Amino acid sequence: MANRQIIDDKLYAHFVTFSCYKRRRLLDHDYTKRIVLGVLNEQLERQSAKCVGFVVMPDHVHAIVWLPETGQLSRFMHVWKRISSYNIRRWFEDGNARYLERINSSDPFWQPKYYSFEIYSRAKLEEKLVYMHQNPVRSGLVEHPVDWKWSSARWYENRQSVGVPIEWVD
Numbered sequence: 001m002a003n004r005q006i007i008d009d010k011l012y013a014h015f016v017t018f019s020c021y022k023r024r025r026l027l028d029h030d031y032t033k034r035i036v037l038g039v040l041n042e043q044l045e046r047q048s049a050k051c052v053g054f055v056v057m058p059d060h061v062h063a064i065v066w067l068p069e070t071g072q073l074s075r076f077m078h079v080w081k082r083i084s085s086y087n088i089r090r091w092f093e094d095g096n097a098r099y100l101e102r103i104n105s106s107d108p109f110w111q112p113k114y115y116s117f118e119i120y121s122r123a124k125l126e127e128k129l130v131y132m133h134q135n136p137v138r139s140g141l142v143e144h145p146v147d148w149k150w151s152s153a154r155w156y157e158n159r160q161s162v163g164v165p166i167e168w169v170d
Contacts (some may be wrong), residue, residue, distance in 0.1 A: 012066075013052055013169050014073055015128045016083060018114040019060040021107050028058045032088050033150045035164050036061060039084040043076055050167040053129045053150035055136065062132045064125065077114050085109035110154040122170065129156070 020026045027033050033056045040063065044051055048168035051070075051166045052064035059166070067073060088107060136148035154160040 008157075012118040012120065013064050013125060014066070015062070015119055016073075016077060016114055016118040017060060017062050017063050017116075018077070019107060019111045021111050023059045023111075025058040026109065027056060027061075031091060034163075035087045035091065036084050037150075039080055039087065042163055042166065043080050047072060047076055047129070049076060050169055051131055051152075052125065052154070052166060052169055053152040053162050053166065053170070055132045055148070055153075057135055057139065057150075058141075064119065064128060065133070066167075072117060077116075081110045091129070093163065096104075125169075 011018065027036065027157045036056050037054070040054065044065075048068050050066040052066065054061070054063040065073075065076065067076060085108070106130065117128070119128060129152075133145040133151055133153040136142045136151065137145055142148045145151065146157045149162075152162050152164070154168050155162045
């Protein structure tokens with residue numbers, strides 16, 4: 001990831017991935033996943049962005065986001081990661097010692113940087129959504145994508161609320 005160039009000079013949808021430091025399962029608890037999605041909601045609203053889809057796994061996050069201006073992805077991701085890590089660490093410190101044991105206080109919460117894949121076509125957008133929604137199935141967490149409540153699969157399958165506004169972009 002360190003040498004990958006992020007292209008943010010046109011209004012692409014971005015398939016982004018970021019991971020917990022050393023792929024630790026710091027997002028096992030439902031409350032930590034809620035924090036990640038809550039901060040995503042705040043960032044979407046703050047930057048008038050759209051979320052096409054997402055999945056929060058125990059050790060990483062995938063999302064497809066679209067921003068109304070070029071050059072904003074880095075800021076969007078920086079703030080999402082910074083605020084979510086701060087809030088999750090605070091939650092750990094406020095009485096969730098079992099989870100706090102997993103973190104060395106000098107370690108970052110998230111891996112540095114993030115991976116972004118720019119989506120140029122509807123076919124690629126659909127391919128990335130399927131890949132993302134299948135992630136919990138491939139990991140053995142559920143049998144069907146709609147059974148994982150920490151993804152947008154239920155919205156696409158049943159138009160069920162998933163806690164984040166889902167909007168299609170062309």
